[in-house]
Every structure is written in structure tokens, then in C-alpha cells.
Amino acid sequence: MRNFIKQIKQNIRAKRLNVFLLFLALAFMISLLSKLSNPRTHTLQFAFQPTKLPPQELLIQEQFPEVNVTITTNGFNLLKMAFQNLLLKVDFSTLEKDDQAYYWNESMHRSELAQFFNANTIIENIRPKTLTFMYATQFVKKVPVIVKLHPNFVVGYDLERPLQSQPDSIAIVGPKQYLDGISEIATQKMEINAVQKDIVMTVDLDVSNFPEYLKFSKTEVKITGKVDKFTEGKIAVPVQLVNLPENLSLSVFPKEIPVIFYTSLSAYKAIAAKDFRIECDYNTLDLSSNVMIPKLVSYPKSAKTAELQINSLEYIITKKND
Numbered sequence: 200m201r202n203f204i205k206q207i208k209q210n211i212r213a214k215r216l217n218v219f220l221l222f223l224a225l226a227f228m229i230s231l232l233s234k235l236s237n238p239r240t241h242t243l244q245f246a247f248q249p250t251k252l253p254p255q256e257l258l259i260q261e262q263f264p265e266v267n268v269t270i271t272t273n274g275f276n277l278l279k280m281a282f283q284n285l286l287l288k289v290d291f292s293t294l295e296k297d298d299q300a301y302y303w304n305e306s307m308h309r310s311e312l313a314q315f316f317n318a319n320t321i322i323e324n325i326r327p328k329t330l331t332f333m334y335a336t337q338f339v340k341k342v343p344v345i346v347k348l349h350p351n352f353v354v355g356y357d358l359e360r361p362l363q364s365q366p367d368s369i370a371i372v373g374p375k376q377y378l379d380g381i382s383e384i385a386t387q388k389m390e391i392n393a394v395q396k397d398i399v400m401t402v403d404l405d406v407s408n409f410p411e412y413l414k415f416s417k418t419e420v421k422i423t424g425k426v427d428k429f430t431e432g433k434i435a436v437p438v439q440l441v442n443l444p445e446n447l448s449l450s451v452f453p454k455e456i457p458v459i460f461y462t463s464l465s466a467y468k469a470i471a472a473k474d475f476r477i478e479c480d481y482n483t484l485d486l487s488s489n490v491m492i493p494k495l496v497s498y499p500k501s502a503k504t505a506e507l508q509i510n511s512l513e514y515i516i517t518k519k520n521d
Contacts, residue, residue, distance in 0.1 A: 240323065242269045245285045245312065247303075249332070251292040257337045257412055259374060264330045266305070268312055272320035287311060294332075301332040335374035343368045345385040348402060348422050353395040357429040357503060359463050362398065365421040369404070373413035381409075386420060398424035427463035429503070434458055436475040438493055438512065442482045448517045451479060456493060457508040466501035474499040479512065489513060 245266050249258060266287070289308075294301040305312075305325040313322060344364040364386070371378060386402045403419045435455040443449055458475055476497045484491060490511040498505040 238271055238273055240269065240271045242267050243285055244268075245287045247330075248286050248288045249291055250288050251290050252334075253291075255337050256334050257374060258332055259335050259412055260333050261411075263332075264327075266312075266330065267326045268322060269324040269326075270316060270320050270322055272316070283315070285315070291332075296334075299333060301334060303330040303332070304328065335376070337372050338375045338378055339370050339372050340378040340381065341368050341370050342381055342383050344404070344420055345383050346402075346422060347386045347388045347405070348398075348400075349388070349390045350394040350398060350424070351390060351392045352426070353393055355428055355430075356395045356426055357461075357463075358398075359425040359427050359466075359501075359503075362422055362424040365423065366417065369420075370416040371409075371413055372416075373410070377410055377413060384415075386422070394426060397426050398422060427465055429461060429463050430467055432460050432462065432467060432470065433508070434460070434470065434472050434475070436472050436477050439476060439478050441478050441480050444481070446519050447481075448519055449481065449514055450517075451491060451512040451514045453509070453512070456512075458495065458498070458505055459508055460498065460502040460505040462499075462502045466499075470499055470501065475505065477507065479514075484514075 245268060247263050247265070249263075252258065289303060291301055293308075294303055296302065305328050309322070309325065312325065316322070344367055346362045346364050348362055350358070350362075369384060371381060371384070385405050387405050389402060391398070391400075400422050401419050402422050404415065404417065406413075406415060406418065434457070436458050437455050438451055438453075440449055440451070456477055458477070460470065462470060475495065477493050478496050479491045479493050491514045492510065493507060493512055495505060495507050
């Protein structure tokens with residue numbers, strides 16, 4: 200019996216608490232509605248979105264200005280504004296301009312801001328009154344692509360020719376004062392290891408150090424390279440004498456010089472002595488010495504490198520009989 204009475208008392212207390220909480224919630228709601236119904240003054244910040252900017256012109260400001268609009272309205276309207284995107288689209292074809300900037304004036308564009316508010320809202324103030332948008336005329340410049348890819352080859356393998364970029368050049372669009380200082384654009388630096396097959400890969404261009412408002416016709420290029428087995432060869436090449444006076448005869452020893460060259464296995468058999476040219480130029484002869492300095496003036500394109508095994512020659516000069 201005592202437990203039953205105790206349970207009834209607890210139920211009564213719980214009902215009283217629920218009634219109290221209900222009245223408290225109602226009081227809070229009435230207070231909130233009252234506050235939202237009252238007029239309030241608040242400042243909103245609008246960002247700008249350029250529209251109808253001529254295609255040959257480019258805004259060159261790092262950050263667009265913003266405008267602060269102070270309004271008086273009730274709390275309900277302010278609550279609605281909190282969920283709106285406060286972005287003002289600016290028609291640049293309607294703005295005043297000179298050869299450096301566009302100019303926005305709040306007195307001429309107040310109606311564009313008013314469209315964000317209803318009839319119960321009063322625009323108290325707009326700051327700043329004027330805004331400046333710097334611009335530049337865009338130009339196009341074509342620059343070569345420099346490949347910064349570095350392959351590390353398996354022993355005995357190498358490139359038949361330097362790595363190629365496809366395309367080998369790109370167009371950059373932007374203000375002339377920035378384009379004048381750009382002569383090339385490089386790929387991202389990258390190493391690839393254990394290379395023994397042809398290289399075909401896409402690599403990003405390194406645009407990190409360029410102004411953000413420059414535009415690139417490509418931001419990545421295809422890199423290709425023909426890889427083959429390579430070997431070293433040696434061949435004897437005759438020495439050619441040039442610029443020798445007609446009244447003199449000159450003999451050099453030895454008359455042939457071994458040339459060490461590095462080439463692919465596929466091109467090795469086709470390389471002959473006639474593909475190389477070694478010259479000794481009489482005009483560069485130092486008569487006080489007893490040697491001539493030969494120069495390797497040409498070698499076949501299929502050879503990656505070539506060098507003389509002998510770097511000086513003995514000579515004898517005699518006069519021809521009249």
C-alpha cells in the first residue's frame with residue numbers, strides 16, 4: 200500500500216515537471232518570435248562575380264573587393280539572409296572604365312543590391328561607395344616545353360635520342376607584361392629508375408611559379424623516348440688537312456686516329472669511317488710546338504657520343520718545289 204501511494208506521488212511530481220517544461224518552452228518561443236518580429240540593423244558582406252568581361256581582357260587583382268551593406272529589417276528576414284549566397288553578379292559592360300581599370304559606383308548599382316531584399320527591408324548604408332577592378336589586355340605567346348624527366352637506365356641501355364615532348368610547345372595567354380619574361384615552360388622534375396623499355400608517359404607542366412591568372416593551352420604533355428641496348432665501338436678515321444698554303448706540304452703522324460663511339464646495337468653495323476670527319480687546321484697551328492691538335496668536327500647522328508683516342512699529332516712541313 201505504501202509503495203502504491205509513493206508511486207502516485209512520483210507521477211504527480213512528473214506531471215508538474217512536464218507542465219513546467221511546457222510553459223517554459225512556450226515562453227521561450229513567444230520571446231523568440233517577439234524578438235524576430237522586431238526591426239534590427241545588421242551589416243551583410245557581398246562578394247562580386249564578374250560577368251560579360253570582354254574575352255581579350257583579364258582581371259589581374261589577386262583578390263576581388265567586397266562590399267558591406269547595412270540594412271534594417273525584422274529578424275525573420277535576417278534569418279532568411281543567413282541561408283542565401285550573398286554573391287553580386289557584376290555586368291562589366293555597364294561599368295565605367297579607362298585603360299587600366301573598371302569602376303563600380305554604389306549609386307548607379309544600388310538597385311542590383313536591392314533585389315536581394317524584400318519591401319520591408321531598408322538599405323541604410325553601402326560601403327565602400329566605389330570599387331576599382333584592375334585589368335589587362337590578354338596576349339598569346341607560344342613557348343617551348345623543356346623536359347625535366349630524368350631516366351636511370353639498366354646497365355647497357357640508353358636513349359637513342361633525347362626525350363621528346365608532345366606537343367613540343369604550348370600557348371600561354373595573359374597580360375603582355377608577364378608574358379615578356381617567359382621564354383619556356385618546364386615539366387615537373389621526375390626520376391624513373393631501372394629503365395630498359397621505351398618511355399611513354401604523361402607528365403604535368405610546372406606552373407607553380409606562374410601567376411594564377413595566366414592560362415595555358417596544356418597543363419600536361421606526353422613524354423616519349425626510344426630506348427635500346429647500347430655498346431661502345433672503335434673505328435680508325437683518316438685525318439683531313441685544311442687551310443694548308445699551296446706552296447707547303449704537310450704530313451702528320453699517325454695519319455689515322457681511332458675514334459671511340461657509343462651507339463645502339465641496331466645502328467652499330469651501319470657506322471663507317473666515312474661518317475666521321477677529323478680535321479687539322481693549319482691556321483691554328485702553333486709553329487713553336489712539334490704537335491698539331493686534331494678535332495673531331497662531325498660524327499653520325501646514330502652515335503650518342505664520340506671522342507678521339509689520340510689528342511695530338513706529330514707533323515712535318517716542307518716547301519713544294521716551284
